[in-house]
Amino acid sequence: MAPAAGRRPRTVPVRLMQLSADKLTCIRGGRVVFAGLSFAVAGGEALVVTGRNGAGKSSLLRMIAGLVRIADGRLTLDGGEAEATVAEQAHYLGHHDALKASLSVSENLVFWAEFLGGDRAKVPAALEAVGLAPLAGLPAGYLSAGQRRRLSIARLAAVARPLWLLDEPTSALDVQSQERLAGLMQAHLSGGGMIVAATHGPLGLAAPRELRLGAAG
Numbered sequence: 001m002a003p004a005a006g007r008r009p010r011t012v013p014v015r016l017m018q019l020s021a022d023k024l025t026c027i028r029g030g031r032v033v034f035a036g037l038s039f040a041v042a043g044g045e046a047l048v049v050t051g052r053n054g055a056g057k058s059s060l061l062r063m064i065a066g067l068v069r070i071a072d073g074r075l076t077l078d079g080g081e082a083e084a085t086v087a088e089q090a091h092y093l094g095h096h097d098a099l100k101a102s103l104s105v106s107e108n109l110v111f112w113a114e115f116l117g118g119d120r121a122k123v124p125a126a127l128e129a130v131g132l133a134p135l136a137g138l139p140a141g142y143l144s145a146g147q148r149r150r151l152s153i154a155r156l157a158a159v160a161r162p163l164w165l166l167d168e169p170t171s172a173l174d175v176q177s178q179e180r181l182a183g184l185m186q187a188h189l190s191g192g193g194m195i196v197a198a199t200h201g202p203l204g205l206a207a208p209r210e211l212r213l214g215a216a217g
Contacts, residue, residue, distance in 0.1 A: 016043060016079040017042070017043045017077065017078065017079035017080055017162055017163075017192070017194065018040055018041065018042045018043070018077070018078045018079060019040065019041045019042075019064070019075075019076075019077050019078075019086070019163060019194055019196070020039075020040045020074075020075070020076050020077075020078065021037060021038055021039050021040070021064075021073065021074075021075050022038050022073055022074045022075075022076075023035075023036050023037070023038055023072065023073040023074070024036075024037040024038070024060075024063065024070060024072070024073035024074075024075065025037070025070070025071040025072035025073055026056055026059050026060065026063055026068060026070070026071060027071040028059060028068070033054075033055075033056040033059050034055070034056040034059070034060070034213060035072075036073075037060070037073070037213075038073075039211055041194045041195075041196060041209075042194070043079075043162070043192040043193065043194060044189050044190070044192050044193070044194075045189070045194060045195075045208075045209060046185070046189055046194075046195040046196075046197065046203075046205050046208035046209065047194075047195070047196045047197070047208065047209050047210075047211055048197050048198075048199060048203065048205075048208045048209065048210050048211070049061070049196065049197065049198040049199075049210075049211045049212075049213060050198075050199065050200070050210060050211070050212050050213070051212050051213035051214060052214075055213035055214060056213050057167070057198035057213060058094075058095070058167050058198060060196075060198070060213070061092065061094075061165045061166075061167050061196065061198055062092075062094070063075070064086060064087075064090065064163075064165055064196065065087050065090055065092035065165050066085060066086065066087030067087075067092070077089060077162075077163065080162065086163070089161055089162055089163055090161055090162075090163035090164070090165055091116075091155060091156050091159070091161045091163070091164050091165065092165045092167075093152055093153065093155075093156070093164070093165065093166045093167060093169055094167050095167055095168065095171070097148040097149060097151065097152040098112075098152065099140045099143075099148060099151060099152070100140065101139060101140050101141030102139060102140075102141065103139065103140055104136065104137050104138060104139055104140065105127065105132055105135050105136050105137070105138055105139075105140055105143070105151055106123060106124075106127065106136040106137065108140050108151060109123045109126060109127060109151065109154050109155065109158055110123050112155045112158065112159070113126075113155075113158045113159055116155070116159045116161075117159065118158055118159030118160070122157075122158050122159075123154075123158055124136070125157070126154040126155075126157035126158035127154055129154065129157045129180065129184060130150040130151070130153050130154045130157070130177070130180055130181075130184075131150065131176070131177065131180060132147065132150055132151060132154065135147065144172075145172040146172045146173055146174055146177060148172075149169075149171060149172045149173055149177075150173070150177055150180075153169065153181055153184070156184060156188070157184060162192070162193050162194060163193070163194045163195075163196070164185070164188060164193065164194070164195045164196070164197075165196050165197075166195060166196070166197040166198070166199075167197075167198045168198060168199055168200070169181060169197060169199070169203070170199070170201065170203065178204060179204065181203075181204075182203060182204030182205065185203065185204075185205060186205065186206075189205075195208075
């Protein structure tokens with residue numbers, strides 16, 4: 001699942017960017033998931049969101065991605081495209097891999113590259129980055145759970161967006177694939193990108209900041 005395509009954001013100096021949350025409140029099903037939540041993530045930084053099940057980790061990422069309504073508070077991306085929403089400048093990698101089984105590995109990624117305003121010419125390199133180049137012509141329905149996850153991750157490499165929102169990104173990945181993902185994340189940060197990731201385990205990043213959610217945030 002991904003945010004709406006919108007317009008392709010102009011190239012901006014992502015090192016000057018900062019994602020800021022001010023007293024965010026999330027209410028789902030009549031329950032306050034978290035309230036008064038504030039944090040900031042600057043270009044080149046990774047924020048790892050931790051906490052027990054139900055604390056609101058996924059809800060927070062979905063809120064930043066524009067998929068959950070902000071009940072109260074404010075979310076801004078300073079230094080980004082002024083006329084684009086935060087979601088239009090972000091990649092969202094959720095629990096479900098948004099793939100069409102009848103399309104090939106390459107065709108799935110071409111669809112996402114074009115939908116998100118990217119260049120389909122970058123698809124082969126993105127597949128190579130996640131180790132799926134040899135399977136480019138295989139229907140996605142034949143992929144294992146780990147391969148499906150890697151194809152979803154390939155979107156991050158195929159289309160440049162400054163903010164990555166990753167929900168349990170290492171799910172179903174073997175050790176080698178986790179190392180590939182860590183390399184992609186580190187390269188993104190080195191280029192001034194930002195990462196907000198919800199996880200129960202290590203991501204292989206050097207000293208990321210942590211935001212721990214508890215009862216009601």
